[in-house]
Each structure stands twice: as structure tokens, then as C-alpha cells.
Amino acid sequence: MAVTSSLPQDIDLSIGPGHRPADEHLAHLKLGRSFLAGPHAGEDIIRLRWYVRESDGALVGRVWFGPGAQGPPGHAHGGSMAAVLDEALGSSCWVAGHPVVAAELTTSFRAMLPLGTVATVEAWIEKADGRKLYPKGHILADDGTVYAEASGLFIEMTSEAFDALADRLE
Numbered sequence: 001m002a003v004t005s006s007l008p009q010d011i012d013l014s015i016g017p018g019h020r021p022a023d024e025h026l027a028h029l030k031l032g033r034s035f036l037a038g039p040h041a042g043e044d045i046i047r048l049r050w051y052v053r054e055s056d057g058a059l060v061g062r063v064w065f066g067p068g069a070q071g072p073p074g075h076a077h078g079g080s081m082a083a084v085l086d087e088a089l090g091s092s093c094w095v096a097g098h099p100v101v102a103a104e105l106t107t108s109f110r111a112m113l114p115l116g117t118v119a120t121v122e123a124w125i126e127k128a129d130g131r132k133l134y135p136k137g138h139i140l141a142d143d144g145t146v147y148a149e150a151s152g153l154f155i156e157m158t159s160e161a162f163d164a165l166a167d168r169l170e
């Protein structure tokens, strides 16, 4: 998947050692399209790249909020941060082997995120109860400032149900 080739040279979404790209675990990237992380993602809105942290299997992202993500002047729209957290929480389940969709998402906005920032997203499964997965996550500045945090309920689907969705696209 040529996710990286669509990124401008001047936005560095790389991450330190101890992480591997998450693309092979994420169905929406395998399909070649995604609202946020795919090669067709908006040029100046949001760029992101997902990784798996090898020490604990958590989902980690490096994300850039561009001018098209503006909410308050010069800062990220809450919906853009909620969208990133939606995908992060869902993807934390996918990389752990649970194909899910979102049922509920609660987001708290803690600090304004200046446009042009490359931030870190982390998400993990807090609790699991049958088909119900309860992931949590946050968007952090490099100095540890929490811009936003989220918790959610995600429901595990059968892989047949996802295959049926994908088949309808063909």
C-alpha cells in the first residue's frame, strides 16, 4: 500500500524504534481507501500513519493537522480530533485481531491543538466483554500535553460481515 508515497516530503510522520507499521493489520488500508489514513486522504486536512508498538501491541499514530482541519482560528476542529480518535480506537481493536465498528465514542478536548502540529496518538483496549470492546486513547504533544482523549464502545463483527461490505463495492 503506497500510503507513504502520498505524503509531502516536509511532513515527517516517522516514529522511534520499537514500532512497526500497522498497515498490514488494518482492513481499511488493505482496501486502499480511508477517510483519514489512506492514500486519498485530504491533501491539507489530516495526514497520519499508524504503527504497532512492539512492547505492548498498542496502536500508535503520528498525525499532522493541516490548515483544512481548522476549527478555532489557527487550531484543530474538535471533529477532526474526534475522527482521529475514532479511527485510533477502532484500529487498536483491529490490530489486536478484533474486526470492529464504532457504537459509541466519547471525546474530551483538553487543550487547543495548533495547526501544523505533528502529534502522537495512542490507543489500547481497556476492557473486553464478548463482542463488546472498550478501547481508550489520546492525542498528545511531544511534551506530553494532552490535546484530547476518548473512550468508546466498539462491536466485533464477523469477518464474513466485512467481506460482504467489501464485496458490495466491487
Ligand SMILES: CCCCCCCC/C=C\CCCCCCCC(=O)SCCNC(=O)CCNC(=O)[C@H](O)C(C)(C)COP(=O)(O)OP(=O)(O)OC[C@H]1O[C@@H](n2cnc3c(N)ncnc32)[C@H](O)[C@@H]1OP(=O)(O)O
Pocket (backbone or CB within 6 Å): 026, 027, 028, 031, 086, 087, 088, 089, 090, 091, 094, 100, 101, 102, 103, 104, 131, 132, 153, 155, 162, 163, 165, 166
Ligand atoms: C476484508 C474486508 C474488510 C473491510 C473492512 C473495512 C472497514 C474497516 C473499518 C474499520 C477499520 C478500523 C478503523 C476504525 C474506523 C472507525 C470505526 C468507525 O467509525 S465504524 C463507522 C461508524 N459506526 C457505524 O457505522 C456502526 C453502525 N452500527 C451498526 O452497524 C450496528 O449498530 C452495530 C454493528 C454496532 C451493532 O449491531 P449488531 O446487530 O451487530 O449487534 P447488537 O446486538 O445491536 O449489539 C451488540 C451489543 O452491543 C450493544 N450496543 C450496540 N450498539 C450500541 C450503542 N450504540 N450503544 C450502547 N450499546 C450498544 C447492544 O446493546 C448489544 O449488547 P448486548 O449483547 O445485548 O449486551
